[in-house]
Amino acid sequence: MIGQALELTLFCCQGCGALHEQRPVVCASCLGETFDEKAVTGQGRLASWTTIRKPPLAFRGHGQYDVAVIDLSIGLRVTGRIASQSNQRVGDRVSLTHRIEIDGEQINVFEVQQT
Amino acid sequence: MRPVYISGIGSTTFGRHRDESIESLATRASSQAIVESGIEREQLGALYFGNFISGPLNGKEVLAGIVADRLGLPGNIPCTKVEGACASGGIAFRHAWLAVAYGMCDAAIVVGAEKMTHASTAEVTSALNCAMDNELDGPTGLTFPGLFGLAWRAYDQSFGLTRDDVSAVVIKNKRNGLRNPLAQMGADLSLAEIAACAMIADPLQLFDCCPATDGAAALVLCSENLRHKSRKQPVKVLASVQTSGAPQIAKHLDLCTFEATVRAAQQAYLAAGISAEQVDVVELHDCFSMAEIIDSEDLGVVPRGQGAIWAAQGRTDVHGDVAINPSGGLLAKGHPVGATGVGQIYEVVRQLRAEHSNQVTNARIGMTHNLGGTGVACTVNIMQAIQ
Numbered sequence: 156m157i158g159q160a161l162e163l164t165l166f167c168c169q170g171c172g173a174l175h176e177q178r179p180v181v182c183a184s185c186l187g188e189t190f191d192e193k194a195v196t197g198q199g200r201l202a203s204w205t206t207i208r209k210p211p212l213a214f215r216g217h218g219q220y221d222v223a224v225i226d227l228s229i230g231l232r233v234t235g236r237i238a239s240q241s242n243q244r245v246g247d248r249v250s251l252t253h254r255i256e257i258d259g260e261q262i263n264v265f266e267v268q269q270t
Numbered sequence: 271m272r273p274v275y276i277s278g279i280g281s282t283t284f285g286r287h288r289d290e291s292i293e294s295l296a297t298r299a300s301s302q303a304i305v306e307s308g309i310e311r312e313q314l315g316a317l318y319f320g321n322f323i324s325g326p327l328n329g330k331e332v333l334a335g336i337v338a339d340r341l342g343l344p345g346n347i348p349c350t351k352v353e354g355a356c357a358s359g360g361i362a363f364r365h366a367w368l369a370v371a372y373g374m375c376d377a378a379i380v381v382g383a384e385k386m387t388h389a390s391t392a393e394v395t396s397a398l399n400c401a402m403d404n405e406l407d408g409p410t411g412l413t414f415p416g417l418f419g420l421a422w423r424a425y426d427q428s429f430g431l432t433r434d435d436v437s438a439v440v441i442k443n444k445r446n447g448l449r450n451p452l453a454q455m456g457a458d459l460s461l462a463e464i465a466a467c468a469m470i471a472d473p474l475q476l477f478d479c480c481p482a483t484d485g486a487a488a489l490v491l492c493s494e495n496l497r498h499k500s501r502k503q504p505v506k507v508l509a510s511v512q513t514s515g516a517p518q519i520a521k522h523l524d525l526c527t528f529e530a531t532v533r534a535a536q537q538a539y540l541a542a543g544i545s546a547e548q549v550d551v552v553e554l555h556d557c558f559s560m561a562e563i564i565d566s567e568d569l570g571v572v573p574r575g576q577g578a579i580w581a582a583q584g585r586t587d588v589h590g591d592v593a594i595n596p597s598g599g600l601l602a603k604g605h606p607v608g609a610t611g612v613g614q615i616y617e618v619v620r621q622l623r624a625e626h627s628n629q630v631t632n633a634r635i636g637m638t639h640n641l642g643g644t645g646v647a648c649t650v651n652i653m654q655a656i657q
């Protein structure tokens with residue numbers, strides 16, 4: 156088992172309670188304009204992943220890297236990076252372990268939990 | 271709404287055109303279509319131009335008006351460039367169809383064009399990534415091959431999918447490309463050759479990916495009163511549908527389907543008054559091998575979970591249950607992005623006229639499917655041969 160998962164900050168619409176990964180201009184569910192920040196655990200399951208070996212210009216020089224789709228336990232699907240392991244499978248439990256900064260953007264990096 | 275016919279078609283070869291500009295490619299294809307339609311240029315009431323990345327890759331915009339001028343079209347007609355990522359051509363076609371169907375004009379021309387092969391792979395990848403949600407998906411470094419790498423693993427989890435299963439699609443489309451003189455890279459490939467090529471976005475490999483391509487295709491659409499002018503047998507448009515879908519990967523709750531395609535197909539069958547079983551030939555958006563598997567199931571022409579199996583069993587061959595991508599598709603014919611949706615219709619028209627170099631026997635009903643971005647834009651068209 157790896158260490159405690161980091162938290163993610165989501166944005167919860169005050170009007171309808173919909174969760175958003177980034178603070179939206181308006182809530183796509185109800186057009187509400189006010190949001191509460193909500194810290195949630197960075198735990199979830201691996202929905203899929205791929206290794207990018209031919210990156211776009213902005214990522215050239217980063218080598219190959221793994222992008223994943225994660226289903227957070229809170230009930231929201233997000234994209235991020237994953238520190239891949241050779242034996243990981245779709246459905247594995249994952250935790251948010253750290254973040255990397257690329258061009259001023261904080262990118263979430265998950266790892267598969269070893270049981 | 272009144273019936274609409276395709277009365278003239280034109281196309282360049284798809285491939286490398288290093289010494290020819292995008293304006294020239296588009297003008298050449300358009301001229302062919304106008305001449306074949308027999309319609310005077312003064313009778314064309316609108317031009318729609320499908321293009322995606324002429325700005326970043328060629329530094330050229332306002333191509334609709336420029337090509338209309340090259341063609342000597344009337345100076346007072348609306349000329350509109352249409353962008354919807356890889357579905358740009360399909361959307362441009364639909365706008366031309368709307369203009370004729372609802373009586374804005376009796377004839378309209380649609381042309382799609384792209385010029386890509388002069389750019390490096392990284393430059394093309396970056397330009398194509400303009401079709402991604404670059405506030406959420408883009409910062410992770412995801413690419414479009416990566417999207418279909420994600421889809422492959424999710425599909426494998428749901429239905430089971432091996433390298434050789436997916437290779438059946440590659441083998442079929444590359445082989446079909448050998449029989450299409452317009453195709454960029456037809457090939458006779460073996461399972462071993464496909465499995466040995468470079469990894470691009472695991473598990474997607476090089477032969478799973480369509481090439482960067484230069485090319486243009488054009489069509490003239492007209493109402494009933496002008497179709498007799500055509501030098502060839504016109505084809506009737508039974509349905510032209512456009513839908514939207516989720517622009518972010520994370521909003522696709524099932525990575526094995528594109529909702530925009532499912533909805534567009536359902537609406538198109540309803541509008542055309544036919545069922546999926548009646549479709550004889552399909553040109554669908556196989557930007558990647560995995561995409562054909564998903565698209566064929568989303569369109570309802572292959573049962574869910576059977577896309578690769580049908581290809582392996584020959585059921586989507588030219589003489590199979592339903593012919594899928596007899597042109598070679600994007601994988602072999604090539605993918606000049608803005609031209610692709612128009613080029614698909616060009617191929618189906620030739621099938622319905624029974625004049626295709628890779629002819630489907632007794633083709634009466636044809637379908638095209640053009641998908642943009644992460645499934646954010648989709649068009650489906652259904653066409654019928656006229657006796």
